[in-house]
Amino acid sequence: MTATANTNGTKAAKVKKPSKSGAAATWADDRLGLGGLAKKNLRKVFPDHWSFMLGEVALWSFVVLLLTGVFLTLWFRPSMVEVMYDGSYTQLRGIEMSEAYASTLNISFDVRAGLLMRQIHHWAASIFVAAMMVHLLRVYFTGAFRKPRELNWVIGSLLLLLGTLEGFTGYSLPDDLLSGTGIRAADGFMKSIPVIGTYASFFLFGGEFPGDSIIPRLYTIHVLLIPGILLALIAAHMLLLVYHKHTQWPGPGRTEKNVVGFPMLPVYAAKAGGFFFVVFGALALMGGLMAINPVWRYGPYNPAEVTAGSQPDWYMGWPDGALRIMPGIESSFWGVTIPWNVFLPIIVLPGLMFTILLMLPFIEAWITGDKREHHLLERPRNAPTRTAIMVALMTFYGLMWAAGGNDIIATELHLSINQITYFMRGAVFIGPVIAFLIARRWCISLQRHDNETLLHGYESGVIMRDALGGYTEKHLPLPLERAYTLTARDRDEQQLSLPGTDGNGVVKPGSRKDQVRAKLSDWWYRNNVQKPTRAELEEAHHHAELEHVHDAPLEGHAADGHQFDGRHDVHGEELRSH
Amino acid sequence: MSDKHELALTESDPIADPGLPAHLPRPTDVDESAEIRAERQVAALFGISTIFTLLFCVAYFTLDIGDNPTVFLGLGASNVALGVTLGLALLLIGIGAIQWARKLMADTEMVELRHPAGSSEEDKAESIAALNAGVEESGIGRRPLIRNSLLGAMAALGLPAIVALRDLGPLPGDKLFHTVWKKGMRVVQDVDGSPIKPEDMEIGQLVNGEPAVFFEEDANGEPIYHGVELQVEKAKGAVIIVRMQPDDIKPMKGRENWGVEGILCFSKICTHVGCPISLWEQQTHHLLCPCHQSTFDLADGGRVIFGPAARSLPQLPMAVDSEGYLVATSDFTEPVGPSFWERG
Numbered sequence: 001m002t003a004t005a006n007t008n009g010t011k012a013a014k015v016k017k018p019s020k021s022g023a024a025a026t027w028a029d030d031r032l033g034l035g036g037l038a039k040k041n042l043r044k045v046f047p048d049h050w051s052f053m054l055g056e057v058a059l060w061s062f063v064v065l066l067l068t069g070v071f072l073t074l075w076f077r078p079s080m081v082e083v084m085y086d087g088s089y090t091q092l093r094g095i096e097m098s099e100a101y102a103s104t105l106n107i108s109f110d111v112r113a114g115l116l117m118r119q120i121h122h123w124a125a126s127i128f129v130a131a132m133m134v135h136l137l138r139v140y141f142t143g144a145f146r147k148p149r150e151l152n153w154v155i156g157s158l159l160l161l162l163g164t165l166e167g168f169t170g171y172s173l174p175d176d177l178l179s180g181t182g183i184r185a186a187d188g189f190m191k192s193i194p195v196i197g198t199y200a201s202f203f204l205f206g207g208e209f210p211g212d213s214i215i216p217r218l219y220t221i222h223v224l225l226i227p228g229i230l231l232a233l234i235a236a237h238m239l240l241l242v243y244h245k246h247t248q249w250p251g252p253g254r255t256e257k258n259v260v261g262f263p264m265l266p267v268y269a270a271k272a273g274g275f276f277f278v279v280f281g282a283l284a285l286m287g288g289l290m291a292i293n294p295v296w297r298y299g300p301y302n303p304a305e306v307t308a309g310s311q312p313d314w315y316m317g318w319p320d321g322a323l324r325i326m327p328g329i330e331s332s333f334w335g336v337t338i339p340w341n342v343f344l345p346i347i348v349l350p351g352l353m354f355t356i357l358l359m360l361p362f363i364e365a366w367i368t369g370d371k372r373e374h375h376l377l378e379r380p381r382n383a384p385t386r387t388a389i390m391v392a393l394m395t396f397y398g399l400m401w402a403a404g405g406n407d408i409i410a411t412e413l414h415l416s417i418n419q420i421t422y423f424m425r426g427a428v429f430i431g432p433v434i435a436f437l438i439a440r441r442w443c444i445s446l447q448r449h450d451n452e453t454l455l456h457g458y459e460s461g462v463i464m465r466d467a468l469g470g471y472t473e474k475h476l477p478l479p480l481e482r483a484y485t486l487t488a489r490d491r492d493e494q495q496l497s498l499p500g501t502d503g504n505g506v507v508k509p510g511s512r513k514d515q516v517r518a519k520l521s522d523w524w525y526r527n528n529v530q531k532p533t534r535a536e537l538e539e540a541h542h543h544a545e546l547e548h549v550h551d552a553p554l555e556g557h558a559a560d561g562h563q564f565d566g567r568h569d570v571h572g573e574e575l576r577s578h
Numbered sequence: 579m580s581d582k583h584e585l586a587l588t589e590s591d592p593i594a595d596p597g598l599p600a601h602l603p604r605p606t607d608v609d610e611s612a613e614i615r616a617e618r619q620v621a622a623l624f625g626i627s628t629i630f631t632l633l634f635c636v637a638y639f640t641l642d643i644g645d646n647p648t649v650f651l652g653l654g655a656s657n658v659a660l661g662v663t664l665g666l667a668l669l670l671i672g673i674g675a676i677q678w679a680r681k682l683m684a685d686t687e688m689v690e691l692r693h694p695a696g697s698s699e700e701d702k703a704e705s706i707a708a709l710n711a712g713v714e715e716s717g718i719g720r721r722p723l724i725r726n727s728l729l730g731a732m733a734a735l736g737l738p739a740i741v742a743l744r745d746l747g748p749l750p751g752d753k754l755f756h757t758v759w760k761k762g763m764r765v766v767q768d769v770d771g772s773p774i775k776p777e778d779m780e781i782g783q784l785v786n787g788e789p790a791v792f793f794e795e796d797a798n799g800e801p802i803y804h805g806v807e808l809q810v811e812k813a814k815g816a817v818i819i820v821r822m823q824p825d826d827i828k829p830m831k832g833r834e835n836w837g838v839e840g841i842l843c844f845s846k847i848c849t850h851v852g853c854p855i856s857l858w859e860q861q862t863h864h865l866l867c868p869c870h871q872s873t874f875d876l877a878d879g880g881r882v883i884f885g886p887a888a889r890s891l892p893q894l895p896m897a898v899d900s901e902g903y904l905v906a907t908s909d910f911t912e913p914v915g916p917s918f919w920e921r922g
Contacts, residue, residue, distance in 0.1 A: 288661010
């Protein structure tokens with residue numbers, strides 16, 4: 001139909017009255033000029049994959065933390081002034097305690113929904129840190145940290161560090177016996193720092209431990225300083241995500257040059273927005289049904305008391321493990337003391353591990369010499385060395401974490417704590433190496449398996465018996481889409497054009513740095529399996545066709561003798577060879 | 579160019595990209611009754627959510643909270659009811675929205691093109707030119723005197739930022755080297771402040787002790803130590819008193835007379851990171867720290883026999899006073915608690 005009028009109306013056309021929401025949008029745009037921004041982003045495309053949801057869990061837990069945290073600040077009093085408790089919890093009534101602890105009891109027993117909010121807040125903190133870690137692993141294992149996203153990796157790592165500190169400052173606030181013991185240990189950590197340690201401790205605590213300043217100071221850090229930085233970094237993290245556009249898995253029609261998925265409005269607005277309610281709902285259920293940090297059982301902080309089996313929150317477990325298995329070494333010389341047994345595992349080691357984490361993208365890019373942009377994700381198997389490095393780091397983390405529960409392992413499994421500790425001292429060094437080797441080999445085997453399926457098809461489960469009585473399983477070619485997806489990855493040879501090597505990755509005499517780099521690059525790629533070439537694929541398909549021709553006469557024809565298997569009409573049948 | 583390299587360039591795609599697969603319609607796209615069913619599902623989820631929100635309000639006003647969190651599932655009826663109703667109200671909104679997106683919103687995949695993260699050469703050149711023009715007009719390159727004095731002034735501003743934090747706390751001085759213990763101060767039970775006679779203690783017994791001054795009052799009837807001061811002194815002054823078979827004890831040189839009839843007194847503060855130590859193994863005379871499992875042999879001068887601690891537990895020299903109660907004969911002879919730089 002053309003656009004000409006199809007009636008001979010006599011009335012002049014009237015401009016349609018704008019809708020109310022349209023008028024509001026115009027009002028806002030006239031002042032903010034959001035049209036340009038909205039045009040680009042309202043229908044922005046996001047690719048879909050279950051693993052992209054992990055970061056969302058972290059984001060929404062953070063929002064839940066903000067909401068429940070504000071609720072808690074309305075009643076919590078960050079003060080170490082001694083008061084006599086006279087609230088609802090009878091077991092502690094009449095006991096002297098800090099106002100911080102008393103107000104935490106008040107939130108738990110005298111403010112309706114207070115205990116719920118406290119428990120949601122604590123669960124959300126645990127989930128926040130856990131989700132960040134799992135998200136970090138996803139990003140690393142799929143190579144999503146590569147150019148141009150290295151800075152977002154750095155921001156993400158900082159978020160993890162700050163989230164952990166935020167958790168520690170948070171669970172220290174109630175000033176109960178358990179968290180007070182944690183603060184006391186933190187005081188010991190600080191004092192182990194050479195030269196400035198004692199001063200740092202006196203300045204943070206406003207004098208000698210415990211003093212009356214630490215809870216208010218931690219409170220400011222917990223509700224203002226760290227959340228402020230977290231918010232800013234999360235905003236930067238999200239802006240960069242939008243600017244770079246999300247990575248996607250390779251597949252038919254999904255390339256380095258495009259992004260395929262569903263539009264922000266309406267699909268992701270509904271899915272991601274809905275997911276916020278799912279996360280919040282799940283956390284609310286946890287807060288209602290699962291007790292966490294029942295501070296009323298621990299009692300108020302008393303520097304002369306301790307509970308058996310004192311354990312920090314789980315994300316603080318791994319440095320605590322390092323602290324437990326470190327041999328007791330201390331140096332005293334020239335009138336000063338360096339407690340290596342504390343300084344190394346709790347100050348140096350976490351700093352070192354965090355630096356390694358932060359540097360991973362840059363180390364890999366330096367070794368591989370890869371300067372291209374990457375928007376397609378890699379399967380972990382297709383980067384065996386990268387995958388194995390993270391598996392080694394995870395093993396180190398896991399062993400340290402287990403060492404942090406050595407007393408629990410000992411009592412639950414009836415083992416000697418001494419033997420567990422001695423074992424862990426070795427395991428944290430040997431374990432990661434073994435894990436690295438196994439993971440790398442495993443990846444390479446999986447790469448081989450992919451090539452097998454590409455070249456010879458997948459196992460169909462159909463058993464063929466040939467004329468000589470031999471049995472073979474029929475392999476069928478992969479569907480085209482699947483085969484394409486398997487081959488949609490880089491050949492590693494593309495990388496081997498580093499200075500210091502010739503095109504084949506062989507080391508040329510050159511500068512020392514280039515040589516180290518070339519050797520590392522060779523080590524990085526050495527055993528990787530490359531995808532088949534076009535010629536190899538054609539050769540394999542040709543072979544498969546021959547096999548097919550060979551098998552064709554057998555299709556639907558039973559081998560000789562099978563005509564008498566009792567399931568066929570035997571009338572007029574005889575053995576063919578007779 | 580090598581063979582391999584050439585291969586990499588020409589053969590990046592051994593199988594040609596078959597392109598995006600055709601869109602397959604969902605049941606809700608083609609079957610009107612399925613569409614209506616999905617619509618009702620979503621609306622029902624939102625509707626039930628509202629009911630749970632109302633139930634939350636009902637639970638808030640009807641259920642008591644209070645003295646006993648162990649009434650219901652160890653959590654209290656109010657907490658359970660509020661958590662479950664709020665959780666389900668939220669979950670149902672989320673599930674409804676996701677169901678809406680999956681079943682009813684368009685599910686045709688869209689393609690957007692990517693652009694390099696970096697800006698175009700033109701933009702780069704223009705911004706560098708603008709930057710240079712700005713720098714040039716400021717004359718910062720030509721006038722090093724201004725530049726350097728400004729940099730110096732800004733750097734100096736770092737000082738107030740540090741100096742102003744000076745009052746965060748007092749200087750350590752020798753505070754970490756002393757406790758309230760002194761010659762003649764009674765060692766008392768930490769629960770009620772009652773003094774201890776050697777004959778009150780059995781072999782193998784451990785008593786948590788504190789200096790008597792924590793329980794004493796001044797002339798006005800006010801406790802001498804209370805509040806923060808008490809916490810600070812407790813953090814250093816807490817002790818444990820143990821009685822062992824005198825024959826089992828291997829006294830360190832110069833400490834032969836620090837005990838009374840097999841009763842020894844040690845600092846309760848772990849020399850590792852400062853947890854109070856409390857797990858006592860009667861038979862072996864071992865004292866285990868519950869935080870990081872440092873183990874001390876109290877029969878052998880508080881020596882570390884296992885774990886991450888590096889130094890022996892400081893021992894408090896003891897005697898009995900004229901009334902026969904246990905007293906300290908001096909302060910600790912070394913700092914108690916975790917090691918620090920100035921400890922020497």
